[in-house]
Amino acid sequence: MLPQLYKMANYTQCAENPSNYYCSAQARLIIPSTNLNTINLIKNFSLDKTKFDREFIYRTQCIPKEFIQDDSELYYYASNLVNQEMEFFQLSAKVEDVTCNKIGLEINTFDIICLVVVVFYNILLMFATYKEKSYEKEKGLKYAISRLSLFHTWKLRSKPPNTTDFKNLINMNGTRVFGMLIIILLHIGVASNTSFISDPEVYEKVLNTIWCSTSFGLIYLSIKMGAIKINGIKASLLGCLIRPIFSLGCALGVYGMSHNLGGPIKNLMESKVFIILSNCVYCVYLIHMPTMLLINRFSMEPINFDYWKVIQDYIVSVILSFLIGIYFTLAIEEPGNMIQKKILPQITKWEKISKTE
Incomplete structure (x- = not known):
């Protein structure tokens, strides 16, 4: 019997502490050399392209902030969480990749600039669509704005x-x-x-x-x-x-x-x-x-x-x-x-x- 391919930690409980990080981990199973049945089973899965490769398992984990700062501590903590589950299957696992996101929403300067540009451009499109008929008879900037009208671009397209x-x-x-x-x-x-x-x-x-x-x-x-x-x-x-x-x-x-x-x-x-x-x-x-x-x-x-x-x-x-x-x-x-x-x-x-x- 193999462990679940995918398993998710409870996001709601993790979010109770805003300093926590919700992480996605990929772990490689380590199988004892004496367990030939499991080795052959995983080998058969890996050879079949229509099946998932069961040598790897995927988990989401709730990890406290203090383990995020150092990669070695992060991978060690994540591997311990996975291995606690693997004890039931008499297997072990090593986490090879972890991607973490903070529970609280983080917005940096670049995000703000992109958001402002997108909002401004969409407002300009709505304004151009509303003013198309009156501005298309004008010259210069007003005429250029009228060409952005969604009605005008729809006619062209x-x-x-x-x-x-x-x-x-x-x-x-x-x-x-x-x-x-x-x-x-x-x-x-x-x-x-x-x-x-x-x-x-x-x-x-x-x-x-x-x-x-x-x-x-x-x-x-x-x-x-x-x-x-x-x-x-x-x-x-x-x-x-x-x-x-x-x-x-x-x-x-x-x-x-x-x-x-x-x-x-x-x-x-x-x-x-x-x-x-x-x-x-x-x-x-x-x-x-x-x-x-x-x-x-x-x-x-x-x-x-x-x-x-x-x-x-x-x-x-x-x-x-x-x-x-x-x-x-x-x-x-x-x-x-x-x-x-x-x-x-x-x-x-x-x-x-x-x-x-």
């Missing part, structure tokens, strides 16, 4: 380009959004691993099911081929095939839709909603991981990741990522594009072609 390339590859908008949805789903596993999990065995099954159900066709084949462990010339040949097979699966879909194949799938990929969302995918990609990490960041007890919990986290992550991503697109990316176009000379595709000829 939601207007599809009237070019031949865009019309031929309009289905790429849906492909980008669909790809973003898959990325968020696959990153659920990465984000979940930053939380303490109450039932790792159930979580492992959920993660495997999601992986299999979201991988299909040539894309799924390339992923499975990438997991094969081989050496030498076989590895070189297989490595050359994985990326082309993955790309071929995506390219065939895009090529077919550009030639009016696909039926309802093509109509969905070229819909107005997907065109608008596609224009915001860059910011959604940047923001989706922090959003997913924050969903379970402040839980005070290990989280039970069953199928419903994963689906719930996925739905919340998609909604929040796209909402925040759209706002960042309108508030930061689009104003940045306008500044870039004012500063740098703009050369169209056809001008480039004429110059090369």
Whole structure:
């Protein structure tokens, strides 16, 4: 029998003394050489990539302030707390990494400056949105402020380009959004691993099911081929095939839709909603991981990741990522594009072609 993979100290009791620190510790199990069953069990876990490595355990601990000042004392105290628990399993452990946060909120000068800048810029955006109609007729600073209006940036971002390339590859908008949805789903596993999990065995099954159900066709084949462990010339040949097979699966879909194949799938990929969302995918990609990490960041007890919990986290992550991503697109990316176009000379595709000829 192995100790729990994750275990959390009571945060509420720890917070009764504001000078305490709430720490996350990673400890490596030390197993007696005579305990062959446990050694083989942990070895089997470490060889299976779909399982957690049970050689390590993770704990949150309430550590008094006097042990925080010196690293050697901190690690010694943290190891003692873990080893008190390990006595029941006739094992020992050595803490290899500890990250501590003070119970009381600490705000430094840099935090204050960042907060002031964020608040001021958002107030400016709200003011520009409110004054857009009256200021857009003015000149100078007032006109520049009106360009920051969320209504104005929305019009610029939601207007599809009237070019031949865009019309031929309009289905790429849906492909980008669909790809973003898959990325968020696959990153659920990465984000979940930053939380303490109450039932790792159930979580492992959920993660495997999601992986299999979201991988299909040539894309799924390339992923499975990438997991094969081989050496030498076989590895070189297989490595050359994985990326082309993955790309071929995506390219065939895009090529077919550009030639009016696909039926309802093509109509969905070229819909107005997907065109608008596609224009915001860059910011959604940047923001989706922090959003997913924050969903379970402040839980005070290990989280039970069953199928419903994963689906719930996925739905919340998609909604929040796209909402925040759209706002960042309108508030930061689009104003940045306008500044870039004012500063740098703009050369169209056809001008480039004429110059090369």
